[in-house]
Amino acid sequence: MFKKWKKALLAGVLSLSLVGTGYVSHDLISTQNASAESASKNAPGHLKKAEASQLDEIIERGYIRVGMTGDYKPFTYLDPETNEYEGYDVDAAKELARDLGVEVRFVGTTWPNMMKDLQADKFDIAVGGITRNTARQKTAYVSQGYLSFGKVPLIRAEDKDKYLSIEDINKPSVRIGVNPGGTNEAFVRQYLTNANVTVVENNLVIPGLVADGTYDVMITDTVEAILYANEDQRLYAALTNDPFTNNEKGYMIPRGDFVYASYLEMWMDEMKLQGKFDALYKKWME
Structure with missing residues (x-):
């Protein structure tokens, strides 16, 4: 019994010695290395190759395409005399373009076609009094709210x-x-x-x-x-102090682009922190 225990102890010491000096067979460590490699790739925070973002495309081309209906005062209005857009969200879109370092190009759309036009890549962002709701979030990415209403x-x-x-x-x-x-x-x-x-x-x-x-x-x-x-x-x-619903306005971009969505959310946070949304409210709604 003592001899068997002694042989086992010597075998264990020998194995440890071989590992420490690097003299160990491939078969002995291949399974362990495969497991460690797999765990590393799947670990939270593992750096993966980033895919192209629409944000990069906008900056590279030098302009952002902004879709709006032009028929929804005070958010967006297409003046037939000047053929120019004006309103709360028109000014906000111009501010977004300035922060990106690009020009702004407005693209006309309609309420029935807005989502289809966004999906068809006719513009990069839809603005102009858009109500946040889960139905839209199923198809696009709807930003945080910037204005409450009903x-x-x-x-x-x-x-x-x-x-x-x-x-x-x-x-x-x-x-x-x-x-x-x-x-x-x-x-x-x-x-x-x-x-x-x-x-x-x-x-x-x-x-x-x-x-x-x-x-x-x-x-x-x-x-x-x-x-x-x-x-x-x-x-x-009527009933402006007690509306039928409680909602918020937001902006829409194509879904699935984390980089672009993250930038939009931070830009909106900054607009709130710097009082720029408040300034637009005073200009267009008071």
């Missing part, structure tokens, strides 16, 4: 005590004008199924059609409703 009815001032709830509006006798393809239409289709709904292609003309009596209600965001009510005394922005 859905409210824009009505005639003479009717300000008439439409105080969903129930007041959700009637066959109530005529609603709504623009197609965005969250305004989605809200109307979901909650106002009994109302008399008309889809109006040009969002910019709906407030005037409410004011002149063609429609009774326009469902829109608090900021747009307040803007049009301030511009036309015939109109009234």
